[in-house]
Amino acid sequence: xxxxxxxxxxxxxxxxxxxxxxxxxxxxxxxxxxxxxxxxxxxxxxxxxxxxxxxxxxxxxxxxxxxxxxxxxxxxxxxxxxxxxxxxxxxxxxxxxxxxxxxxxxxxxxxxxxxxxxxxxxxxxxxxxxxxxxxxxxxxxxxxxxxxxxxxxxxxxxxxxxxxxxxxxxxxxxxxxxxxxxxxxxxxxxxxxxxxxxxxxxxxxxxxxxxxxxxxxxxxxxxxxxxxxxxxxxxxxxxxxxxxxxxxxxxxxxxxxxxxxxxxxxxxxxxxxxxxxxxxxxxxxxxxxxxxxxxxxxxxxxxxxxxxxxxxxxxxxxxxxxxxxxxxxxxxxxxxxxxxxxxxxxxxxxxx
Amino acid sequence: xxxxxxxxxxxxxxxxxxxxxxxxxxxxxxxxxxxxxxxxxxxxxxxxxxxxxxxxxxxxxxxxxxxxxxxxxxxxxxxxxxxxxxxxxxxxxxxxxxxxxxxxxxxxxxxxxxxxxxxxxxxxxxxxxxxxxxxxxxxxxxxxxxxxxxxxxxxxxxxxxxxxxxxxxxxxxxxxxxxxxxxxxxxxxxxxxxxxxxxxxxxxxxxxxxxxxxxxxxxxxxxxxxxxxxxxxxxxxxxxxxxxxxxxxxxxxxxxxxxxxxxxxxxxxxxxxxxxxxxxxxxxxxxxxxxxxxxxxxxxxxxxxxxxxxxxxxxxxxxxxxxxxxxxxxxxxxxxxxxxxxxxxxxxxxxx
Numbered sequence: 001x002x003x004x005x006x007x008x009x010x011x012x013x014x015x016x017x018x019x020x021x022x023x024x025x026x027x028x029x030x031x032x033x034x035x036x037x038x039x040x041x042x043x044x045x046x047x048x049x050x051x052x053x054x055x056x057x058x059x060x061x062x063x064x065x066x067x068x069x070x071x072x073x074x075x076x077x078x079x080x081x082x083x084x085x086x087x088x089x090x091x092x093x094x095x096x097x098x099x100x101x102x103x104x105x106x107x108x109x110x111x112x113x114x115x116x117x118x119x120x121x122x123x124x125x126x127x128x129x130x131x132x133x134x135x136x137x138x139x140x141x142x143x144x145x146x147x148x149x150x151x152x153x154x155x156x157x158x159x160x161x162x163x164x165x166x167x168x169x170x171x172x173x174x175x176x177x178x179x180x181x182x183x184x185x186x187x188x189x190x191x192x193x194x195x196x197x198x199x200x201x202x203x204x205x206x207x208x209x210x211x212x213x214x215x216x217x218x219x220x221x222x223x224x225x226x227x228x229x230x231x232x233x234x235x236x237x238x239x240x241x242x243x244x245x246x247x248x249x250x251x252x253x254x255x256x257x258x259x260x261x262x263x264x265x266x267x268x269x270x271x272x273x274x275x276x277x278x279x280x281x282x283x284x285x286x287x288x289x290x291x292x293x294x295x296x297x298x299x300x301x302x303x304x305x306x307x308x309x310x311x312x313x314x315x316x317x318x319x320x321x322x323x324x325x326x327x328x329x330x331x332x333x334x335x336x337x338x339x340x341x342x343x344x345x346x347x348x349x350x351x352x
Numbered sequence: 353x354x355x356x357x358x359x360x361x362x363x364x365x366x367x368x369x370x371x372x373x374x375x376x377x378x379x380x381x382x383x384x385x386x387x388x389x390x391x392x393x394x395x396x397x398x399x400x401x402x403x404x405x406x407x408x409x410x411x412x413x414x415x416x417x418x419x420x421x422x423x424x425x426x427x428x429x430x431x432x433x434x435x436x437x438x439x440x441x442x443x444x445x446x447x448x449x450x451x452x453x454x455x456x457x458x459x460x461x462x463x464x465x466x467x468x469x470x471x472x473x474x475x476x477x478x479x480x481x482x483x484x485x486x487x488x489x490x491x492x493x494x495x496x497x498x499x500x501x502x503x504x505x506x507x508x509x510x511x512x513x514x515x516x517x518x519x520x521x522x523x524x525x526x527x528x529x530x531x532x533x534x535x536x537x538x539x540x541x542x543x544x545x546x547x548x549x550x551x552x553x554x555x556x557x558x559x560x561x562x563x564x565x566x567x568x569x570x571x572x573x574x575x576x577x578x579x580x581x582x583x584x585x586x587x588x589x590x591x592x593x594x595x596x597x598x599x600x601x602x603x604x605x606x607x608x609x610x611x612x613x614x615x616x617x618x619x620x621x622x623x624x625x626x627x628x629x630x631x632x633x634x635x636x637x638x639x640x641x642x643x644x645x646x647x648x649x650x651x652x653x654x655x656x657x658x659x660x661x662x663x664x665x666x667x668x669x670x671x672x673x674x675x676x677x678x679x680x681x682x683x684x685x686x687x688x689x690x691x692x693x694x695x696x697x698x699x700x701x702x703x704x
Binding site: 053054094095096098103104106107108111112114121122123124125126127132133134135136137138 | 405406446447448450455456458459460463464466473474475476477478479484485486487488489490
């Protein structure tokens with residue numbers, strides 16, 4: 001992945017740390033939890049893995065916990081139940097969990113906060129999930145939560161002032177010209193293709209992959225999506241600061257958030273075009289909207305690194321203060337926006 | 353492993369960092385390099401692994417590099433050469449390297465300094481090598497350099513003032529009463545047994561394990577070993593500080609370095625009693641003695657965490673200054689001491 005966007009979540013335990021501000025994402029995990037249990041119970045063919053005495057799980061974009069620990073425990077529990085329900089009590093597999101995120105992720109923090117009562121072997125895998133991370137046919141279950149909305153890079157056109165897709169005065173695409181939206185859509189499709197190709201090599205035939213991402217209901221315009229609107233508001237806070245002369249307008253023009261909010265239709269089309277996976281489950285999960293303060297903290301914990309690198313340390317507190325206020329002022333507008341998470345479960349097809 | 357001794361090497365790039373002070377160990381790696389190449393060429397039976405399309409290597413006690421990167425690259429190169437020499441050019445395995453060390457190791461530093469041109473997949477594995485770290489029959493080659501001299505804990509008797517093995521006024525065993533030596537020897541044998549049992553589960557039948565440790569030539573007394581004498585000198589520096597009232601004598605009495613310098617005879621006896629591995633190669637490698645200053649830095653980079661935790665920050669500079677001086681003053685004594693590294697190569701026996 002381009003280093004450009006390899007920003008980790010905030011590590012440590014401070015007030016803006018990811019570990020203290022990830023309850024928003026936690027709800028998506030909980031909503032997906034039952035679906036994953038169901039999927040493992042109904043769709044996982046353990047016979048096809050029986051030659052391996054271990055079951056390998058990865059969480060791609062795991063950050064530092066605790067969400068990743070809850071998520072992988074849920075997967076391990078469900079697989080054990082499946083083995084037990086099929087009378088394989090005496091030959092339960094050994095589990096090995098690969099926590100993966102960018103090289104810049106705080107793996108020290110992750111390793112130091114591992115659940116002491118875990119029943120799996122642990123490994124950390126640094127690198128981008130848009131490329132290969134594991135040997136061929138290595139994984140049995142790949143999971144990713146609130147990570148696949150991240151693009152491998154900002155689409156080049158949107159920060160090129162000579163391009164019709166130049167995204168002047170904005171940091172995201174939802175209210176922008178069609179060319180900007182198209183640049184983001186194209187980048188997302190390319191990145192998902194890379195992601196699916198890499199996982200197709202790494203996941204055994206019959207293996208499962210589940211992911212949860214902030215999403216857009218089919219047929220709903222980009223402008224009507226809660227997380228997109230929030231990013232527009234964050235962009236307008238930056239533009240306010242530019243107007244006050246605190247930062248330069250050019251600096252805002254060349255900053256774009258490399259995240260895309262896809263719909264199930266889009267994901268399905270990309271998966272089908274790719275061909276390596278069958279779609280087993282696709283659902284919109286209604287995502288509760290967090291209170292403005294909580295949401296501002298959550299955005300800060302996830303995006304601080306990226307914004308800090310571009311605009312510098314000094315502006316962070318003022319920016320997120322004004323963002324918090326703008327979220328409160330806009331609460332009735334935000335209330336009307338759609339907030340869903342996509343849950344997608346894929347199965348690696350057998351190769352002919 | 354008892355947290356007591358889970359001290360990482362110094363991370364980062366400072367003057368006392370392990371990455372800047374590991375040339376001493378580097379020489380042992382270089383000496384072992386040719387032996388490992390030979391061993392892989394002559395002793396590795398790649399046919400027995402051919403069902404797996406990947407070859408899994410671990411470095412146990414890897415610290416933060418760069419030594420671990422040289423070591424694993426040597427292993428990967430040698431395995432590739434072996435495949436090629438047997439005409440398996442078209443089916444070279446994919447390599448996966450598991451860098452393992454205590455949870456307190458600086459994995460962030462390790463991951464950020466990975467060689468960009470590596471031809472293997474990477475994972476970091478936090479935990480003690482005295483326990484299980486991997487699923488059954490998972491590894492093809494386990495390697496460990498300058499780590500297996502570390503005990504899982506200080507033998508309890510040596511810090512118990514009511515025991516005949518109480519090691520009053522000393523921080524190591526080589527000049528101590530027989531009971532102290534025996535306590536260390538017994539702890540080492542127990543720890544090696546745990547280590548071998550864990551690896552016996554994790555390494556495939558026919559898989560290899562190589563380790564290099566500071567050692568004692570067969571039949572040579574503990575007092576005649578360079579690294580032991582150096583530890584005695586470090587202990588006498590602490591006692592000098594106690595006499596000056598800078599630290600308390602009791603604090604020195606309850607501090608012992610949990611490291612043991614074994615001989616090949618001892619290692620062989622433990623491996624044979626364990627039974628899971630055959631001894632393929634055992635050699636004493638002559639270890640060049642580093643100049644006093646270099647050696648003082650090297651000891652500091654390896655032991656600073658342990659000493660700091662027990663005695664506090666304040667004493668570190670004075671302690672290592674006086675240690676450096678004492679090393680220089682004792683250079684003719686040290687010159688007469690034996691300095692070897694043990695190189696041991698084991699093969700996992702087939703289970704009957």
